[in-house]
Amino acid sequence: MLSQQEIEAFDRDGYLLVEDAISPEQLAVMREATAALIDQSRTMTTSDHRFDLDDGHGPNNPRLTRIKLPHKLNRSAYWDPLQNSKMTEVLNTLLGPNTMLQTTKLNTKAPGGGQAVEWHQDWAFYPHTNDTMLAIGLMLEDVDEANGPLQVIPGSHKGPVLAHTNKDGVFCGAVDPEDPDFDYDKAVTLTGKAGSMSVHHVRMLHGSSPNNSDRNRYILFYECRAADAWPLFGSAATIGMAAMGQQKLWDEMHDTVITGEFTAVPRCEAVPVRLPLPPAPDAGSIFKTQKTGGAKSVYAAE
Numbered sequence: 397m398l399s400q401q402e403i404e405a406f407d408r409d410g411y412l413l414v415e416d417a418i419s420p421e422q423l424a425v426m427r428e429a430t431a432a433l434i435d436q437s438r439t440m441t442t443s444d445h446r447f448d449l450d451d452g453h454g455p456n457n458p459r460l461t462r463i464k465l466p467h468k469l470n471r472s473a474y475w476d477p478l479q480n481s482k483m484t485e486v487l488n489t490l491l492g493p494n495t496m497l498q499t500t501k502l503n504t505k506a507p508g509g510g511q512a513v514e515w516h517q518d519w520a521f522y523p524h525t526n527d528t529m530l531a532i533g534l535m536l537e538d539v540d541e542a543n544g545p546l547q548v549i550p551g552s553h554k555g556p557v558l559a560h561t562n563k564d565g566v567f568c569g570a571v572d573p574e575d576p577d578f579d580y581d582k583a584v585t586l587t588g589k590a591g592s593m594s595v596h597h598v599r600m601l602h603g604s605s606p607n608n609s610d611r612n613r614y615i616l617f618y619e620c621r622a623a624d625a626w627p628l629f630g631s632a633a634t635i636g637m638a639a640m641g642q643q644k645l646w647d648e649m650h651d652t653v654i655t656g657e658f659t660a661v662p663r664c665e666a667v668p669v670r671l672p673l674p675p676a677p678d679a680g681s682i683f684k685t686q687k688t689g690g691a692k693s694v695y696a697a698e
C-alpha cells in the first residue's frame with residue numbers, strides 16, 4: 397500500500413518511484429516474453445502494428461524503439477500482473493476503484509544510441525474529460541543514468557498544457573525547448589532496479605535521453621485512467637475507435653477494465669485541452685511523430 401506521504405507526494409510532485417512493483421516470477425515471465433517478441437522481429441524490414449523498428453535493425457542485430465500493445469500480444473505475461481500486483485494497489489489508490497487501461501507500450505531502447513523521447517505531456521496526445529490518469533513505467537531491466545532513464549519535472553502536472561507543435565503548427569509530439577514554461581533545469585531522473593516502477597501523472601512534463609550504454613533499456617508503460625475519464629475525439633487513438641463502430645468500441649472498452657466497473661457516464665471537468673491536430677506525416681508512434689513532425693531536441697543540444 398502507498399503511505400499517506402507517498403499519496404501526498406504524488407499529488408504535489410506528480411510522480412512516484414515504487415520498488416518491487418511485481419513479483420520476481422512475474423518479472424521473469426515478462427522478460428522471457430519480451431525476449432521472444434524481439435526475436436520475432438528479426439526478419440522484419442519495416443515497422444508494423446507490433447514493432448517499431450529503430451535505425452540499424454536487422455536479423456543479426458534486432459533494434460526496436462517499441463513493442464506496441466504488448467498486453468494484446470501476450471496477455472498472461474503483460475496484462476495479468478496489472479490486476480495482481482502492487483501496480484493494482486497503486487492504481488486503486490491514485491485513480492479510485494474503477495480503472496481502465498488506455499494503452500500499453502514497451503519502449504526498448506537498444507544499446508549504443510537507442511532513441512531519445514523528446515519532452516512532452518501524455519495529455520497532449522490524448523486529452524480526456526478529466527485528468528484522473530497516469531502512466532506506470534515498469535522497469536524490466538535495471539535503469540540508471542546511462543541507459544536513457546525517464547526524466548520528469550516535479551509539479552509540471554499542475555501547470556499549463558504546452559504547445560506540442562512545430563513552426564508550421566503541426567503536432568510534433570514534443571514541446572519547444574525554448575518554451576518559457578519548460579524548465580529543464582528542474583528535471584529529476586527516475587532510476588531503479590528491474591521490477592521497480594515509476595508512476596507519472598498524465599499532465600507531467602517528461603522525456604528521456606538516448607541509450608548510450610551497452611545495455612538494453614526496457615520500460616513497459618501502462619497508461620491508465622479512471623473509468624469516468626472518457627477520451628476526447630481527435631487523438632490518434634480515438635480515430636481508431638471511431639473506425640470500429642459503436643458495438644466493437646463498447647466491447648473493446650469493457651475488455652480494458654482493470655478493476656471495478658465500466659461507466660458510460662463521463663465526469664467532465666474544467667481541464668486545459670489542446671488537440672493533437674493537424675497530425676505529423678507519420679503518427680504511428682511517439683518516435684515517428686517526433687521525427688516526422690520535426691520536433692526540436694533537448695538532448696541533441698547537450
Ligand SMILES: O=C(O)CCC(=O)C(=O)O
Pocket residue numbers: 501503513518544545546602603604615617682
Ligand atoms: O520511453 C521513454 O523513456 C518515455 C516514453 C514516453 O514518454 C512515451 O512513450 O510517451
